[in-house]
Amino acid sequence: MTQNPPAEMDVRVSILNSFLTTPHRKLEELAPLHTSALENDPLFYSHLALWYFAKGEVRDHKLLFVAHLATSGYPEFREAAWVLLQKLAPYEVARVLDHTKKVIGKTPRSFKGAVAHYLQTRESNPRQFDGAAMRARNDLKHLYASLRIKPGPRAQAILFDEQPPADSPLFALKRLAKASTAEEQAQIILEHKIPYTTAVGALKNVTPVVLVALIDAMSPQEVINSMAALKKRGALDNPEVKALIDQKLAAAKTDKRVSTLKAKKAMAATKLDAETEQALTEVMDQRIASKAEIKRPTALFVDKSGSMSQAITVSKQLASLISAVTTADFYVYAFDTAAFEINVNVPAGKRAALSDWEKAFQFIKANGGTSLGVALAQMTKKKQYVEQLLIVTDEGENSAPLLADAWTAYKEAMQTAPSIVIVQVGGSYERLAQGLLARGVELTRYRFDGDYYSLPNVLELLAQPSRAELVEAIMGYELPRRPDLVPQGV
Template structure:
């Protein structure tokens, strides 16, 4: 394989991972199997990069499972280390996938899980917290691999006789408590997680809400905004202030999904102040991920049946707008094109809510001329180094894009790269025509929900695909400490 062929394979693998939506593990497994077979070295470096940059949890679990069952000792060692970062339910899913789908449970994977469990046993608070949230998953790990639990683990998980100082014992007391005040005190003292405590509560008071929210992680607060609203949490000044603190904290919490705040806004129909706070958190998290330095244009296909394209483009415009440090313009097109502008209202850059308003009246209708957007951009004399097109590629009306591109290059003396975010139908001849003309083009088949849109940003942030691959190859493979390896 030549160096160019090797680079092309790596680009293809990278494209696949950044554009594959959230689905069941077994549906994503062939992608990991193929990538590992085609280029095990790149796959190994891609795993720690994705752990830091990626947001689709299923991919992280599959990286661990497939690295752990590979034929390469270095990759098994990387899996050993990455597994230690997972939550108990995620480790259980890795084990099940390895056994049931891949058909392997190597000694190194058993060793990694043993170390994972024993490390938690040595930290009573960590183990008790894990047992509260994932008791069945922990039992599954011990039982499946026949790992002997320590005395405390045995009492909590298998004997159902938790020590008096454990939160699980407090949970039993919680169910028996006669007053909301008693319940609130138990939740606060024992730090009983919201998801565990809520089932034992009969009547919710403001004091109890404070205790519950204190026990919730920032992600749990965001996920349960609709429930908190129904319980009256947003109507009580003290409770509302606590919720706001949790939302603010989510901006720097790596465990929080970037676009979950947007989902909470849609589900809960929140007041304007809370909605703005959640929107600001989304923008802060997006801004912390990547930085786009190249002048960028986003073309939005609003022709007939392109309602989904308009929605995807709206999300993408907000994401790009939050991370770009260069000029950024958005054009919507059918047979003609116009610029879409989001007002900033005194802020440095538009927030997601501003783009929501800008796209509010854009409806899918008309025929398709992708070239019309480029012709409009040429008329505006906007110099773009990359163009992102959200479309089904079904161009059927002049000016055609490849003709408009040639004119743009001639007039503006710049040859922008093209990223196609392909939504719904497809027309392979569109991309083929661009490639034939020598245009640098990448194509993403968008099949996911709004959470997968954010995965497009890392490639947009790089000056070129080759540089992106080089950056990933600089991520070191995690290595098991030699002392641990010697006692396996």
């Protein structure tokens, strides 16, 4: 006999599913989710914050965790927020501050102390502070002014007096604007690590010599973010400059700071040569592979019925994401009232890239009726064993076999009860969910609202044996403590 999980586990699974299935939106739109989770299960919420900082993809959630922990009534949570805030970039700290003031409605003294320490730490390292001031001058000014934190002499000179010291990059920026030769410009950029977006604003002409200096000073993420601008300036047409870009892209594969799907955005923003697109695809695959490993046999069902064009586009992305991290069997079916298995042709030992899935999906067009169960019925006939189903659909079905019936038949034939994750594209129908839950299906519904950056969240839904085990893993993340409050010898 199967025992039902305790009520507190049900609450935690519900909270977890909410976070993993909520795409990127404005901070104020996500705030009620954080407020509710903190109220319903504060202990789980605090551990979830630590886990999400390590595993999560949506930056807005990370900022909200800091804001809500920092303003909670629990001293331990405020201490954890103090530690987490130190990991943020200046513009992120500024967003957290604005959220605590404008949405939550309070900014505790402990939060001001955390920001003060954040600023003082950077002031104590002139190179770090100058780099932050170069990229986020207005955000730093906002932090000092809003919380009435007295800046140190260097911060005062750079941010408020507009008289940067002679050894600062901001002073060098003035020299850059006056430099008369490309060699002098390149030397200034390299010496002071002046960011690309800042430097180009001070230059009338960007020569190959200057491009080399700019790219050398850029992080791998900055190169990816600036790919369209670099191409526009001819960077990809110059062999020396292109070689340097290739080096940065190679480094991006193992750089933990690189966002998983920034490479996809770079490819969508501009038409690149095949070699560069392949390099960006490899970056994306490598970063995805570092996020999760799917060990359970999985099937992806793609609703290709009328008006489901977006579902097909989303499914290509998901197929690419999943195939990059799965170590188990992976099946892909497109369906309307019939089901069609989709296979990719790649050499043995090579993972299918997004371009491979684009080719595999090229003849799949949106038309026809909808039978959500037809693909699973076909897998039952073929004896294809899976433990979880990912279905991209608007949840409408108007033809047999229905999904609930096909799931029951599959369960009986294959002696397994696959969990189901539904990615809602274009609509939702509560009757479908109610019918599946009545059959005992472990169901998660993920609403896709057009934000492709949120899709890697789906991997976490598929990477664990069960939601309950993922909850247990999350509870294993210990709350951090401020270094100055940790007892000696601990």
